[in-house]
Amino acid sequence: MASIFKLLSLTLVLALVFQAYGDCSLSDISIRHYETHDYAHGMPVWKVNITNNCICTQSQEKLNCTGFQSYLGIDEALLTVSDTECLVKQGAPIYSSESVIFRYAWLPKFQFKPISSNIACS
Numbered sequence: 085m086a087s088i089f090k091l092l093s094l095t096l097v098l099a100l101v102f103q104a105y106g107d108c109s110l111s112d113i114s115i116r117h118y119e120t121h122d123y124a125h126g127m128p129v130w131k132v133n134i135t136n137n138c139i140c141t142q143s144q145e146k147l148n149c150t151g152f153q154s155y156l157g158i159d160e161a162l163l164t165v166s167d168t169e170c171l172v173k174q175g176a177p178i179y180s181s182e183s184v185i186f187r188y189a190w191l192p193k194f195q196f197k198p199i200s201s202n203i204a205c206s
């Protein structure tokens with residue numbers, strides 16, 4: 085009886101460990117800014133690198149874009165800007181270690197913050 089109980093709790097612990105390992109969250113999305121030394125209409129151009137550091141695919145990746153502006157047109161295939169939200173790659177999957185790179189021009193640089201995504205571990 086006691087050994088069955090031990091086995092059950094061991095299984096539970098292992099399940100939790102594997103879940104924690106396999107689980108990804110929004111914090112696995114890294115957003116890096118690089119200075120380009122280019123200017124568009126007098127505004128500095130920034131290169132943004134959004135990378136999925138999760139071992140799982142993330143799709144429907146939305147960023148908080150409240151107040152975001154750019155003097156440089158942004159490729160809609162990479163980033164669709166609406167009022168308060170930006171959608172990365174039009175919601176298409178961003179695979180593990182995949183980076184989405186785009187440029188924008190504004191001062192100061194804008195702190196994009198991930199709001200939500202769909203995480204699919206296979």
Ligand SMILES: *[C@@H]1O[C@H](CO)[C@@H](O)[C@H](O)[C@H]1NC(C)=O
Nearest residue numbers: 114116118133134135183185
């Ligand atoms: C984007 O960031 C990732 C993760 O840090 C890095 O491996 C990759 O080289 C970067 N890509 C570019 C073009 O800067």
Ligand SMILES: *[C@@H]1O[C@H](CO)[C@@H](O)[C@H](O)[C@H]1NC(C)=O
Nearest residue numbers: 148149150151168197198199
């Ligand atoms: C987005 O950012 C704005 C300004 O920082 C904040 O007021 C708002 O609550 C944020 N929205 C979400 C969904 O995080």
